[in-house]
Amino acid sequence: MNTDGSKGDEGLGKNCDLNSTEQEQVQEGSKKVENAAQGLEQTLVLLKKKDDTSRFVGLALLKSILDNREDLRKDITVVKSCWDAVPAKFLDRLLRSPANLKNSKEESQSMVELAVAVLHVFLALLPEDLNVDEKFLGRIERLLGVLSWSPPDTKIQIYQILLRLVSTQRGSTAALSSEHWFQLLELALQDPLAFDVVVFAWLNIPSETLQEPNIQEKATRLLPLLIALFPMTSKHVLILRTLHRVLPILPIDNSPANLSWLGSLVDFIYQSSLSQQAPITAKNREAAVVLAATALHSFPLFSSLIFGRARSADNSEDSKPLSYIFVKLLIVDIRSSIPSLQTSVSSNDLPTLERIAASYDILSAFIWFLIRLLEEFTGLPTSPVQISPSLLLQLRADISEAMSLTIEFLRDRFDIFTSQPTSSSLIEFIPTPGSVAAKDPLTLSQLRTLALWLREDDNHALREEASSLICVFLTLYALDNQSLEFRSPILIALEGILNVPQGVEAFLAADGWSVLTLDLQTILSLSSGDTLRGIEIVRILLSVAESDVVGPAKEDWMEIINLACSVSSHASADDLELKVSIAQLAVEVLSRAPRNVRRKWMGAANQVRAMASGILRRENLEDSVRDGAEEVLCALQFGDS
Numbered sequence: 001m002n003t004d005g006s007k008g009d010e011g012l013g014k015n016c017d018l019n020s021t022e023q024e025q026v027q028e029g030s031k032k033v034e035n036a037a038q039g040l041e042q043t044l045v046l047l048k049k050k051d052d053t054s055r056f057v058g059l060a061l062l063k064s065i066l067d068n069r070e071d072l073r074k075d076i077t078v079v080k081s082c083w084d085a086v087p088a089k090f091l092d093r094l095l096r097s098p099a100n101l102k103n104s105k106e107e108s109q110s111m112v113e114l115a116v117a118v119l120h121v122f123l124a125l126l127p128e129d130l131n132v133d134e135k136f137l138g139r140i141e142r143l144l145g146v147l148s149w150s151p152p153d154t155k156i157q158i159y160q161i162l163l164r165l166v167s168t169q170r171g172s173t174a175a176l177s178s179e180h181w182f183q184l185l186e187l188a189l190q191d192p193l194a195f196d197v198v199v200f201a202w203l204n205i206p207s208e209t210l211q212e213p214n215i216q217e218k219a220t221r222l223l224p225l226l227i228a229l230f231p232m233t234s235k236h237v238l239i240l241r242t243l244h245r246v247l248p249i250l251p252i253d254n255s256p257a258n259l260s261w262l263g264s265l266v267d268f269i270y271q272s273s274l275s276q277q278a279p280i281t282a283k284n285r286e287a288a289v290v291l292a293a294t295a296l297h298s299f300p301l302f303s304s305l306i307f308g309r310a311r312s313a314d315n316s317e318d319s320k321p322l323s324y325i326f327v328k329l330l331i332v333d334i335r336s337s338i339p340s341l342q343t344s345v346s347s348n349d350l351p352t353l354e355r356i357a358a359s360y361d362i363l364s365a366f367i368w369f370l371i372r373l374l375e376e377f378t379g380l381p382t383s384p385v386q387i388s389p390s391l392l393l394q395l396r397a398d399i400s401e402a403m404s405l406t407i408e409f410l411r412d413r414f415d416i417f418t419s420q421p422t423s424s425s426l427i428e429f430i431p432t433p434g435s436v437a438a439k440d441p442l443t444l445s446q447l448r449t450l451a452l453w454l455r456e457d458d459n460h461a462l463r464e465e466a467s468s469l470i471c472v473f474l475t476l477y478a479l480d481n482q483s484l485e486f487r488s489p490i491l492i493a494l495e496g497i498l499n500v501p502q503g504v505e506a507f508l509a510a511d512g513w514s515v516l517t518l519d520l521q522t523i524l525s526l527s528s529g530d531t532l533r534g535i536e537i538v539r540i541l542l543s544v545a546e547s548d549v550v551g552p553a554k555e556d557w558m559e560i561i562n563l564a565c566s567v568s569s570h571a572s573a574d575d576l577e578l579k580v581s582i583a584q585l586a587v588e589v590l591s592r593a594p595r596n597v598r599r600k601w602m603g604a605a606n607q608v609r610a611m612a613s614g615i616l617r618r619e620n621l622e623d624s625v626r627d628g629a630e631e632v633l634c635a636l637q638f639g640d641s
Contacts, residue, residue, distance in 0.1 A: 095142035454496030
């Protein structure tokens with residue numbers, strides 16, 4: 001007999017071969033269960049002994065006691081003391097013994113069956129805060145290792161244990177880090193319970209763990225499995241949600257050759273949201289929409305696949321393309337959901353918010369898809385867009401109506417938060433770390449889609465309506481919020497709104513010039529400023545200065561000339577385009593100022609001219625930079641006139 005409990009697996013095999021005498025011990029011990037106190041005390045004594053046979057008998061007795069005494073099962077104190085007495089290392093030795101022991105198959109299975117049964121009993125009896133402790137989590141590796149050869153009943157118990165453990169972040173991390181994980185993937189092709197363990201492990205793993213290389217490798221191996229399983233199972237929601245979880249972290253080359261599976265993904269999304277052959281549940285559609293948005297963010301190629309589908313819903317010539325039906329569905333969902341969201345602006349219905357946010361993201365990607373195609377294929381005899389012109393006109397009207405509702409929603413949302421007495425209410429209009437609103441994915445998605453539509457669709461009435469949001473936009477723009485980037489879509493929105501007089505007037509009334517020039521100063525002061533954002537700011541300020549409703553340039557706008565003077569002609573090549581554009585804005589503002597104001601600023605204007613001359617003396621200038629500098633130099637030749 002092993003007396004120290006420390007020998008390897010081979011010793012365990014010899015010591016756990018139960019002879020007739022030892023089997024009698026188990027039978028005799030079972031008879032003593034009738035005396036609960038005596039039986040439990042004897043069991044705990046056996047578990048504390050060093051020899052393996054005593055421990056094996058103790059585990060068998062303990063399971064028998066807990067299976068037959070309901071009063072003990074309900075006594076959490078007793079259950080916990082019993083669990084504390086179970087030796088974790090001995091459980092490991094039972095679970096790993098089949099790999100390299102000389103036991104017979106039956107003996108090996110009996111050891112695993114006992115260990116699994118004990119774990120299963122305690123997982124059911126212990127309260128939730130205790131049944132995921134280190135003793136359970138530390139057995140995940142062993143449980144996965146014995147799955148493939150365990151008998152059916154034991155295998156079911158293992159799956160049930162794993163399902164409970166992977167429902168926690170620590171458990172899912174342990175499971176996905178196991179060297180036996182890929183065996184579970186193979187089993188998932190045939191066993192629904194194994195599939196459940198796989199997907200719930202991915203759904204519960206912490207976000208930071210997803211970035212680890214070994215986890216990303218497992219994500220890559222997971223993808224073909226989920227693609228293969230989709231037609232074979234009815235658990236489409238779980239597959240779609242798992243794909244949504246893992247797609248953003250897949251370390252896959254974005255080349256078409258490595259993304260051949262994306263076509264299958266499009267089929268799954270359409271099948272789960274548009275299929276007429278099987279009933280579509282709200283959860284199916286919600287999961288499909290969220291996954292589509294995730295795929296569009298992760299893979300540029302996906303937009304041409306999901307929006308370029310020519311195949312109709314029923315393959316008839318008269319029916320509409322799937323891409324049209326899908327986009328139409330999203331618009332209908334947005335239009336029907338906004339009124340309910342307006343009644344509870346601070347809604348915490350996260351699934352709904354996530355679905356509607358995803359719908360906005362997909363709609364934004366669809367608009368970009370159309371813009372790109374129209375730009376790339378202008379002049380071709382046939383259009384690459386699979387949606388007919390008449391259907392596109394219908395979509396245009398529907399999108400405009402949805403954007404009108406979006407404008408109303410954002411305005412009401414802003415009014416509610418700004419009317420609250422707390423000083424933090426305005427900040428909580430947008431998601432900020434640590435706030436309830438941080439879980440709201442909707443606002444930024446709405447703003448991106450609305451901004452793009454305002455700029456690209458020549459809809460005078462909608463732009464006038466959106467001018468009422470100028471104050472909202474500029475307030476958000478000025479906030480120092482690190483969690484989300486609102487400035488870029490706000491600048492895009494302003495491009496569209498400032499095409500109508502009401503938009504320019506609202507911009508000036510909200511002191512938009514000062515807000516944007518302050519950001520421009522910040523960009524220039526940083527060694528790695530956002531040059532593209534700076535150029536966009538200059539473009540917007542230039543459109544304001546040139547607007548017919550402005551009149552002569554305001555004197556406080558002249559500070560832009562000082563900003564242009566601060567630009568060095570020795571600036572890096574990457575920054576030259578921004579700095580020349582600021583000089584062009586300064587020239588435009590100066591040319592529109594009253595004569596007395598121009599004279600006052602002539603000294604600064606001469607500095608701008610000198611800067612432009614210095615830039616023109618540089619070699620290897622981009623054509624746009626050279627043309628801009630020459631324009632500045634030519635415009636400033638008016639001297640004191």
